[in-house]
Amino acid sequence: MRDLDEFTVTDEALAQMAGTANPRLKEILDAAVRHLHAFAREVNLTPQEWLQGIQFLTAVGQACTPIRQEFILLSDVLGLSAVVNALHDKKARELGTQSSLLGPFYREGAPEMKLGEQIVREPTAEEIVIYGRITDNDGKPVPNATIQVWQTSERGGYDLQERKGDDMDMRGNFRSAADGTYYFRTVRPLGYSIPMDGPVGGLVKTQGRHGMRPSHIHCLVGADGYRELVTALYFGDDPHIDSDTVFGVSESLVVQAKPDPGCPIPGLRAVHYDFRLAKAAPGENGRVGADPTRLAKEIA
Amino acid sequence: MRDLDEFTVTDEALAQMAGTANPRLKEILDAAVRHLHAFAREVNLTPQEWLQGIQFLTAVGQACTPIRQEFILLSDVLGLSAVVNALHDKKARELGTQSSLLGPFYREGAPEMKLGEQIVREPTAEEIVIYGRITDNDGKPVPNATIQVWQTSERGGYDLQERKGDDMDMRGNFRSAADGTYYFRTVRPLGYSIPMDGPVGGLVKTQGRHGMRPSHIHCLVGADGYRELVTALYFGDDPHIDSDTVFGVSESLVVQAKPDPGCPIPGLRAVHYDFRLAKAAPGENGRVGADPTRLAKEIA
Numbered sequence: 001m002r003d004l005d006e007f008t009v010t011d012e013a014l015a016q017m018a019g020t021a022n023p024r025l026k027e028i029l030d031a032a033v034r035h036l037h038a039f040a041r042e043v044n045l046t047p048q049e050w051l052q053g054i055q056f057l058t059a060v061g062q063a064c065t066p067i068r069q070e071f072i073l074l075s076d077v078l079g080l081s082a083v084v085n086a087l088h089d090k091k092a093r094e095l096g097t098q099s100s101l102l103g104p105f106y107r108e109g110a111p112e113m114k115l116g117e118q119i120v121r122e123p124t125a126e127e128i129v130i131y132g133r134i135t136d137n138d139g140k141p142v143p144n145a146t147i148q149v150w151q152t153s154e155r156g157g158y159d160l161q162e163r164k165g166d167d168m169d170m171r172g173n174f175r176s177a178a179d180g181t182y183y184f185r186t187v188r189p190l191g192y193s194i195p196m197d198g199p200v201g202g203l204v205k206t207q208g209r210h211g212m213r214p215s216h217i218h219c220l221v222g223a224d225g226y227r228e229l230v231t232a233l234y235f236g237d238d239p240h241i242d243s244d245t246v247f248g249v250s251e252s253l254v255v256q257a258k259p260d261p262g263c264p265i266p267g268l269r270a271v272h273y274d275f276r277l278a279k280a281a282p283g284e285n286g287r288v289g290a291d292p293t294r295l296a297k298e299i300a
Numbered sequence: 301m302r303d304l305d306e307f308t309v310t311d312e313a314l315a316q317m318a319g320t321a322n323p324r325l326k327e328i329l330d331a332a333v334r335h336l337h338a339f340a341r342e343v344n345l346t347p348q349e350w351l352q353g354i355q356f357l358t359a360v361g362q363a364c365t366p367i368r369q370e371f372i373l374l375s376d377v378l379g380l381s382a383v384v385n386a387l388h389d390k391k392a393r394e395l396g397t398q399s400s401l402l403g404p405f406y407r408e409g410a411p412e413m414k415l416g417e418q419i420v421r422e423p424t425a426e427e428i429v430i431y432g433r434i435t436d437n438d439g440k441p442v443p444n445a446t447i448q449v450w451q452t453s454e455r456g457g458y459d460l461q462e463r464k465g466d467d468m469d470m471r472g473n474f475r476s477a478a479d480g481t482y483y484f485r486t487v488r489p490l491g492y493s494i495p496m497d498g499p500v501g502g503l504v505k506t507q508g509r510h511g512m513r514p515s516h517i518h519c520l521v522g523a524d525g526y527r528e529l530v531t532a533l534y535f536g537d538d539p540h541i542d543s544d545t546v547f548g549v550s551e552s553l554v555v556q557a558k559p560d561p562g563c564p565i566p567g568l569r570a571v572h573y574d575f576r577l578a579k580a581a582p583g584e585n586g587r588v589g590a591d592p593t594r595l596a597k598e599i600a
Contacts, residue, residue: 003398003550003551003552004382004386004547004550005386005390006383006386006387006390009379009382009383009386009547010379010383012379012547013378013379013382013547016507016509016543016545017507017509019507019508019509020506020507020508021506021508022506024349025506026507027343028343028345028349029507031339031342031343032339032378033378033379035335035336035338035339035342036335036378036380037379037380037383038335039331039332039335040380040383040384040387041383041387042331042335043327043328043331044387045328045383045384045387046384046387046388047384047385047388049324049328050375050380050381050384054369054371054372054375057357057360057361057371058361058364058369058371059361060357060361061357061358061359061360061361061362061364061371062361062362062364064358064361064362069354069358071354071357071358071361072354075350075354078313078332078333078336079309079310079312079313079333079337080336080337080340080350081350082304082309082313083306083309083310083337083340083341083345084340084345084346084347084350085347086304086305086306086309087306087340087341087344087345087346088346088347090305090306098303206320206321206322206325207316207317207319207320207326207329208319208320208321209316209317209319243316245316247304247309247312247313250303250304251303252303
């Protein structure tokens with residue numbers, strides 16, 4: 001036996017974990033332990049600070065409900081989700097449309113809609129059109145692709161925040177036409193604050209951050225044989241376009257609604273955006289995010 | 301605006317956090333974000349793996365109850381608690397008695413007892429005596445020091461596991477005599493498994509670890525003007541003395557119960573252990589651990 005110090009504890013922990021049967025799990029946990037210990041040594045973490053961290057993480061876990069995933073929010077505001085997204089995106093970056101974060105408000109089973117339908121049930125602001133084509137990387141149309149879209153209302157809330165329980169709104173699932181085109185009506189969503197009433201909101205406030213996301217529409221585009229595309233379109237004139245709290249904005253995803261002679265619904269301002277899907281490599285699909293209501297059921 | 305990749309996201313996150321008013325909080329969170337991102341890049345964390353991590357941490361948070369602190373357990377089995385403890389212990393290492401982990405079973409308000417009392421309400425195994433002196437580093441007796449002790453029963457369970465609610469057993473609070481001596485009766489505790497029915501137990505099983513802690517008695521020793529000593533005495537003949545799942549054992553804390561002419565209660569086998577308290581520096585106190593029942597109340 002030896003007396004463990006702040007360095008040899010790390011060796012001892014890695015030695016005890018050496019029997020992990022799954023080599024990938026072992027690789028991940030070894031790295032996690034090394035970085036976790038190095039972090040504690042670097043800042044000379046005190047017992048009081050350690051306890052505050054334990055209390056914070058416990059509060060984050062206990063703030064999770066069937067309609068709220070506070071750990072995903074924590075990952076988002078610390079930039080971890082964006083890092084994982086960027087790693088996942090690396091290969092496809094020069095090929096398909098750039099990706100963005102799924103965020104905590106995606107839901108499975110949104111209403112199936114026909115091209116051109118309005119996704120907002122009771123719009124109280126100017127209607128706009130989002131339209132374009134879904135193609136592969138050679139510009140060849142991808143027909144019958146699924147396009148799932150979801151967004152906040154003109155007041156800045158998602159249905160999970162503005163309506164009760166399973167009542168869905170401001171979201172819809174479309175399919176591209178034979179020539180790869182898609183279009184739907186909506187209203188311009190309002191940029192919004194991440195939920196600030198929980199432990200992660202408290203952290204962000206302590207850091208002097210505004211907690212805002214710029215106005216955007218989430219898009220999840222998929223078709224057989226292609227890499228699932230998780231992305232979002234960001235409105236360029238939003239005041240927070242350059243300081244997104246969760247690091248989701250990329251230059252290539254910035255759009256504006258404007259008068260457009262090519263708009264399939266004449267008279268409405270339109271956002272024209274074409275999505276390019278990259279071919280899928282085996283086992284490559286997977287999203288940085290999940291339907292929080294399903295997640296809650298799996299854990300319960 | 302720029303397109304963020306897996307490296308520039310880190311810069312951007314640090315820039316957004318630059319306004320943190322508390323400089324120590326900023327230092328800790330900066331390091332946490334750098335290490336977290338470096339970890340994800342090092343293992344090229346995939347979206348699926350990220351999601352499994354989110355689900356695991358959520359389950360850990362939700363497993364916390366007023367009598368169970370699963371995040372402390374996670375910190376323990378990953379060796380983080382031992383690292384923080386070692387950092388805290390560094391200064392006092394050559395001065396006072398070595399420390400060990402507080403663990404998740406400490407409770408405030410344990411019964412006040414007289415020297416020599418039995419801490420186990422219904423002992424069914426051989427009684428033994430723990431005795432010795434509490435001194436400062438020069439060997440000068442420290443009278444009226446508080447000695448809080450807690451342990452498992454001869455069956456390997458703490459009161460929180462074997463009894464209901466607030467019913468305390470196998471723990472007691474003593475005070476040293478005028479000459480610094482202390483002594484109490486107990487039974488030899490059984491080494492035990494950490495709780496294996498939660499997410500952390502699942503992790504430990506996946507890692508092929510036995511999950512056992514060697515037989516030990518926790519001791520929390522304090523006196524005005526001295527550094528609070530969080531430690532434990534470990535029985536050297538336990539089969540898991542060299543493979544403690546939470547990395548708490550140090551050579552200097554290993555004891556054995558044996559016939560001892562110096563034992564203050566004749567006829568019983570005894571463990572003789574003297575505690576040395578280091579002088580406290582200002583603001584230096586603080587434990588790697590807490591009463592989980594109080595912690596739960598603070599978070600709720």
